[in-house]
Amino acid sequence: MNIYQSIKQACIKSIKIPAVFVILCMAVLTICPFLNVFHPTRVSDIYHIENDDNYVEAVIPTLSYSGYDLVGTIGQKYGYYYALDDNQCVFVLIPISDYPAATIHDYKFRGKVTGYGSMGSQMLSSFARDLNWDKASLMETAPDYLLNETEYHPVVYMIVFWIVLIIFFISLKSVIQCIIGYLNPNLYPVCSFLGKEIQQELLTEAQEELSKGPYIQINQMYITENYFIDLGAKKISVIPLSDIIWCYRLGTLSLNPRNHDHNYSIHFTIRSGTVITISNKTSDEALELINAIRATEYDIIIGHSEAKKKAAKKRIRS
Numbered sequence: 001m002n003i004y005q006s007i008k009q010a011c012i013k014s015i016k017i018p019a020v021f022v023i024l025c026m027a028v029l030t031i032c033p034f035l036n037v038f039h040p041t042r043v044s045d046i047y048h049i050e051n052d053d054n055y056v057e058a059v060i061p062t063l064s065y066s067g068y069d070l071v072g073t074i075g076q077k078y079g080y081y082y083a084l085d086d087n088q089c090v091f092v093l094i095p096i097s098d099y100p101a102a103t104i105h106d107y108k109f110r111g112k113v114t115g116y117g118s119m120g121s122q123m124l125s126s127f128a129r130d131l132n133w134d135k136a137s138l139m140e141t142a143p144d145y146l147l148n149e150t151e152y153h154p155v156v157y158m159i160v161f162w163i164v165l166i167i168f169f170i171s172l173k174s175v176i177q178c179i180i181g182y183l184n185p186n187l188y189p190v191c192s193f194l195g196k197e198i199q200q201e202l203l204t205e206a207q208e209e210l211s212k213g214p215y216i217q218i219n220q221m222y223i224t225e226n227y228f229i230d231l232g233a234k235k236i237s238v239i240p241l242s243d244i245i246w247c248y249r250l251g252t253l254s255l256n257p258r259n260h261d262h263n264y265s266i267h268f269t270i271r272s273g274t275v276i277t278i279s280n281k282t283s284d285e286a287l288e289l290i291n292a293i294r295a296t297e298y299d300i301i302i303g304h305s306e307a308k309k310k311a312a313k314k315r316i317r318s
Helices: 003-031 034-038 117-130 135-139 154-183 195-213 284-295 304-318
Strands: 055-071 077-085 088-095 102-115 146-148 216-218 219-221 228-229 238-240 244-252 262-271 274-282
Touching: 003 154, 003 195, 003 228, 003 238, 034 088, 034 154, 055 146, 077 117, 088 102, 088 117, 117 135, 195 228, 195 238, 216 304, 219 284, 238 274, 244 284, 244 304, 262 284, 274 284
Parallel strands: 088 146
Antiparallel strands: 055 077, 055 102, 077 088, 102 146, 216 219, 219 228, 228 238, 244 262, 262 274
């Protein structure tokens, strides 16, 4: 087996999921109007707003209450107000209290430019009847948009933005690591507790021992004279046996209700106190590996118990 080739294959398999997340996050960041939500377009004339001004902010000199309300999904009350200027009328939907003011001066609006929707259309019809008009005549004085604060949720957008951004950078980091590992396997973190120069020497020695033999093979796991090597499908690990203080296995139940088999992981505590976990092993694989490590010439604590945990900590401190 070739460790370097296995590293390249692991990088190819590992890059797929984070690459998909990078693409999805870029699509979300591009499609969602985060910039416009966080920095609405300032408009001085609310009677002539361009269609591309999705989120706007403006100071409206005078708003008059129409007498019609809207109750939001969480019980928040909103009132339909209107602004008049030179035979032009713009309707504005803003939060109100139980006793809405008849007139509001210098209102600082920040919200979304939307259509009227079914509820807004009903309001227009009712308001027109109050004025002894019809809806068509009323719409001749009003633009086909509504200044709407019910659909302005900057906090929600902020939460979504940071979640997407965090996922994007974590995924991008994984993609970059996979590319670097593929182009230069010596930089792949087979043993992240060691420096890059030491790791390069370690990989060379481990590959020599694996090529020349003898070694013990347990499926994709190998034990040579001085190294434990796991050539997993998506993760490659190489650990010097001389650095291992404590080794034990732990089993976990599968989340799949149809699978009643335990999923085992092997835990290695090394001299620095770092714990390296080799996951997704069967019971037979884990047990055979533990026995093989026990048979090496290295003084490694095998098995899990409180006494062995204390003994391992004592060795680390010494």
